Amino acid sequence: AQRVTQPEKLLSVFKGAPVELKCNYSYSGSPELFWYVQYSRQRLQLLLRHISRESIKGFTADLNKGETSFHLKKPFAQEEDSAMYYCAHNAGNMLTFGGGTRLMVKP
Amino acid sequence: DAGITQSPRHKVTETGTPVTLRCHQTENHRYMYWYRQDPGHGLRLIHYSYGVKDTDKGEVSDGYSVSRSKTEDFLLTLESATSSQTSVYFCAIRPTVRNTEAFFGQGTRLTVV
Numbered sequence: 001a002q003r004v005t006q007p008e009k010l011l012s013v014f015k016g017a018p019v020e021l022k023c024n025y026s027y028s029g030s031p032e033l034f035w036y037v038q039y040s041r042q043r044l045q046l047l048l049r050h051i052s053r054e055s056i057k058g059f060t061a062d063l064n065k066g067e068t069s070f071h072l073k074k075p076f077a078q079e080e081d082s083a084m085y086y087c088a089h090n091a092g093n094m095l096t097f098g099g100g101t102r103l104m105v106k107p
Numbered sequence: 108d109a110g111i112t113q114s115p116r117h118k119v120t121e122t123g124t125p126v127t128l129r130c131h132q133t134e135n136h137r138y139m140y141w142y143r144q145d146p147g148h149g150l151r152l153i154h155y156s157y158g159v160k161d162t163d164k165g166e167v168s169d170g171y172s173v174s175r176s177k178t179e180d181f182l183l184t185l186e187s188a189t190s191s192q193t194s195v196y197f198c199a200i201r202p203t204v205r206n207t208e209a210f211f212g213q214g215t216r217l218t219v220v
Binding site for chain 2: 006009032036043044045046049086088090092093094095096097098099100
């Protein structure tokens with residue numbers, strides 16, 4: 001089965017520290033990967049997608065096919081980055097998500 | 108926000124009763140999804156639809172059924188609610204599947220007592 005794994009349920013860092021949220025996938029073809037974010041009391045929303053190679057709110061994610069990873073990174077965390085982050089994978093018509101990582105940025 | 112609304116937003120129901128959740132969109136998007144969100148499990152796909160009357164099972168479809176009789180509405184039915192179906196349910200829509208953004212509803216908090 002095609003899977004997305006986020007090994008950390010909770011990641012706590014101090015403001016200004018670097019952040020890396022891990023995502024690993026198992027898929028034999030060319031993956032289509034995304035990061036979604038859910039801020040408190042808000043809808044889940046797209047943060048970035050690997051095909052666009054974009055930087056949103058200072059976050060980047062590089063697809064590493066050798067390691068089958070799509071880790072989300074930010075060099076300097078801000079308190080407003082505190083949220084739930086989900087890695088997602090397109091598999092045919094289905095969009096499947098990992099278990100999510102809660103990021104807490106402490107002042 | 109994308110034109111997607113879920114109803115009801117909150118519901119408490121008794122074990123064994125049927126429950127129907129509604130997802131309504133005004134975007135004319137082809138693809139619609141139902142997920143449940145549980146601590147430690149993230150978002151798990153229940154069912155999805157790729158067109159009117161075209162639906163398929165997701166990862167956790169047991170105990171759930173869906174119907175899509177028109178483009179704008181995707182209904183999720185719990186045939187006989189159980190306490191394990193207490194969860195937050197999210198609907199999502201997409202115009203296509205290739206590298207496109209999914210837009211989510213506000214969620215429905217369902218409690219089965």
